[in-house]
Amino acid sequence: MTTPPIGSRVLLVEDDPDLSGMLRDLLEEEGYAVTVADDGQAGLHLGLVRSWDALVVDRGLPAIEGVDLVRRLRRQGIATPVLVLTARGTLTDRVEGLDAGAQDYLVKPFEVEELLARLRALLRRTATSEDAVELPVGSRRLIVGESRVLDGDSEVLLSRREALLLETLARRPKQVFSREDLLGMAFDNAETEGAVDTYVYYLRRKLGKETIETVHGVGYRLGRA
Structure with a gap:
């Protein structure tokens, strides 16, 4: 089955x-x-x-x-x-x-x-x-289910949680997500909203600071090209 x-x-x-x-x-x-x-x-x-x-x-x-x-x-x-x-x-x-x-x-x-x-x-x-999600920064694509981002001939490997967080943001690129929303959607066992900030930092370190935008007082959204 x-x-x-x-x-x-x-x-x-x-x-x-x-x-x-x-x-x-x-x-x-x-x-x-x-x-x-x-x-x-x-x-x-x-x-x-x-x-x-x-x-x-x-x-x-x-x-x-x-x-x-x-x-x-x-x-x-x-x-x-x-x-x-x-x-x-x-x-x-x-x-x-x-x-x-x-x-x-x-x-x-x-x-x-x-x-x-x-x-x-x-x-x-x-x-x-829906095996790939386009990212608005450069020509990148998130390969869903494989935890990797393709950018031309290169690729960046992500952890499962990093990939889930990025997919959540990329599915609705114009939406601003609060930390509470992201905690419930991409962090099954996380206990604090600080985990969201930590994994945003990890994604920015791997993909660039422009990948995720901070909306002060609200939360995060996918970065603009």
Whole structure:
């Protein structure tokens, strides 16, 4: 069986506490790093301010309905793959979800193995289509999953954490990230926000000071060319 990359970040948006708890435990056992939002408003906020490898979104959510949540994320340029869970199984409902920007649609009740297989398929397609991220400084490209930056014929090797931090910034080059946001997105076990500053320093030392810009009083963003 194909397993997901260790630490693949999944946002689960589900208002049923029993189901969300079961799915969180299941996904964490499979190696995913899971965050749960219990309504559409919380899901929208987390979808906009953090980077995710996949979203699993229930359709029948309070505050913002699931398909509307997907539609709003797409309008903001968020391309994270989405699997919609729903109790509605009609063709019209499935078409509406896919047209809103979801990549897949799973009708309740579902088999756990099918959910896991569909999520793995989403991640495989994303890894195939997004294996490199362009950096706006020079002609550099971050090779996702390989922890290295290519610059013409040369390359710079990064640690896994350095690569994850750089990828987080590069996926949204215009966004300013607070230290708190970056701590939650790229530092699974870090306890203090000082770890963010330390790894920003490491990346600047390897790639140049202009690679990451400090926005005083706010945080960091990818450097400008």
